[in-house]
Amino acid sequence: MKHKIFSHTSLLIILSVILTFLAAGTVMYNRYDIYMKQGVRDEAAYIKTGLEEDGDVFLSDRVGDATSSRITLLGKDGQVLFDSIENPEEMENHSNRPEFIEAEKQGSGEMVRYSDTLSKQTFYYAVKLKDDQVLRVARTTDSLLVTMLTSFLLLGGLVCVILVIELFLVQKQTRKLIEPINRIDLEHPLEHVCYEELRPLLFRLDQQNRQIQKQLEDLKNAESARKEFTANVSHELKTPLMSISGYAELMMNGMVPPDKMQDFSGRIFHESERLSNLVADIIQLSRLDEKNGETMFEQVDIGELGEDVINNLQNRAVKKKINLEYTGGPAQMQGVRHVLYEMFYNITDNAIRYTPDGGDVKVFVGKLNGKPYFRVEDNGIGIPESEQQRIFERFYRVDKSHSRETGGTGLGLSIVKHGAVLHHAKILLDSEPGKGTKMEILFDQTK
Known part of the structure; x- marks a missing residue:
């Protein structure tokens, strides 16, 4: 019972911790993602204002290493004019990028691209400037899966701590649950019902006790009746047999006068008939008792x-x-x-x-x-x-x-x-x- 309680409780706790962790991690990641994207949009708006007021010099003099975001300035034709990470001259034309196309048409555009190799995702936000150039700000973060995987070590430690605490509590609680059951009086189970859930079982146990007790009494009565019946049968059979034997012995020894011979023969016949009826009745009763007869x-x-x-x-x-x-x-x-x-x-x-x-x-x-x-x-x-x-x-x-x-x-x-x-x-x-x-x-x- 203790093993079952521990295994079932452990399974529930582990599932609860994992599901809670996944749910909380997903919610927090999504919230972080929202804040990150909004931060990129705000940063793009700030840089846009600086570019429109100070020109391209704003990117090299003021932005520089002040942000971890990747800043890219694109011309009308998608040519890369500035990039905070790579050499613009070595970069390909970006006119086919979705965020650039959307910014050209609607004034701003954004896109999230995943890197399966690096297990990362990059958020691109592009905004169109007054001179029709396009400013793009990008920030790379870990994917949701990687974020979860990096937290599994913490999760494993947390589960282990919880299981240790659970083992202690389950053992303690199991002892408290089992102790009243061990104290149940099996001969009088309904006198102290420790748990109402056990009442049907204890009721059945009480019924069985009564039935067993009744059967023991019935066995004693049956044994007593059997002994009495055997004694009665022995007595009833012995009486006519002794009479028949006695009369026959007198006749055999010539001790019966000829004029009394018929009387003695009648007595023998009467006793034998009585004996025959007695045996027939005993057989009939046995058949009715055993229900093996016709x-x-x-x-x-x-x-x-x-x-x-x-x-x-x-x-x-x-x-x-x-x-x-x-x-x-x-x-x-x-x-x-x-x-x-x-x-x-x-x-x-x-x-x-x-x-x-x-x-x-x-x-x-x-x-x-x-x-x-x-x-x-x-x-x-x-x-x-x-x-x-x-x-x-x-x-x-x-x-x-x-x-x-x-x-x-x-x-x-x-x-x-x-x-x-x-x-x-x-x-x-x-x-x-x-x-x-x-x-x-x-x-x-x-x-």
């Missing part, structure tokens, strides 16, 4: 799925003498067919499991305010308010004392929750112990 969305009639669910659960309801009532009709939506079926099946199955014999379970499938809608109502045992937020957790059961009797895996409502997330749906729960439960799923689709 998530191909298609046009689905949830009214048709509702009828399938009722048909498949009717026998279970009949065994408990539960009145399973279905109402509604066709309702099209985009979804994953088997996931929607699992959601409806699990909610309805739970209602039947936790409703006493002779109770009522009502299922409605259709639309609510133009959106796909599913509802199950029962007059079962209900869910205490303190536990209503936990029923969607894996392996959580409200009625733990009768969990084995109901035969559930404890994963059904967790599958419902994941399916709702997949389909952007809301789950609404209304329940009261002893009076029953109403569970609704409202899908965020209008087609």
Whole structure:
């Protein structure tokens, strides 16, 4: 940063000094040029007056070495009559010189001629006398380029001095600029904002800190949930396996009377079926968690799925003498067919499991305010308010004392929750112990 500031500042300073020098030099040179030309004109007027009063003797007696200007007197035909520097007899005719021609016509004329060899310029001013002779006064000066070049040594010294001063000031100022930045508290960047220009950056940094902190908390929660889930899976799998192993060992050792053989076989079948359902639910949850399963969305009639669910659960309801009532009709939506079926099946199955014999379970499938809608109502045992937020957790059961009797895996409502997330749906729960439960799923689709 310090190097960039110094290099950029140096470039600006050097450019500023050079441009200022060139501009000032040009202005001063032009002003000097104006004064020089006016001086030559004034000098020519003075000599003209002397010549007209005293004649040619004025040039040799009074002018002489009194001026650095070159004085030339020309005849009517352009012949050189007098020259303060060279021998007139050796000089060529000046009748073709522009300043002479202009003076002959208008009374005065001037011209600037450059010498590329000497890098100088000469200003000629000619004025016509009363006797038709022409007086010419000339003064030679350096050209603008030469004037600038001769000053470059001074300019170089000035730039060097300025760069030394600049280096000292830049280092000092850079330290002052960087010091507040180095003192920024990266964990709490918005507490002390040293420069308003940094506020957007510090705001983003603060957001990232919060996001990282949240992710760390989420990782801890996820790790805790994973350990709990692993422990629950191990426990839930071990229970039916131990039952199956125990019953099978008794049968193998001939310790089961023949009249009890069918009962023990039924228990083994019941436990194996429970184990199979548990494994299937675990696989379904894993697919929903990882989103690696079959998530191909298609046009689905949830009214048709509702009828399938009722048909498949009717026998279970009949065994408990539960009145399973279905109402509604066709309702099209985009979804994953088997996931929607699992959601409806699990909610309805739970209602039947936790409703006493002779109770009522009502299922409605259709639309609510133009959106796909599913509802199950029962007059079962209900869910205490303190536990209503936990029923969607894996392996959580409200009625733990009768969990084995109901035969559930404890994963059904967790599958419902994941399916709702997949389909952007809301789950609404209304329940009261002893009076029953109403569970609704409202899908965020209008087609």
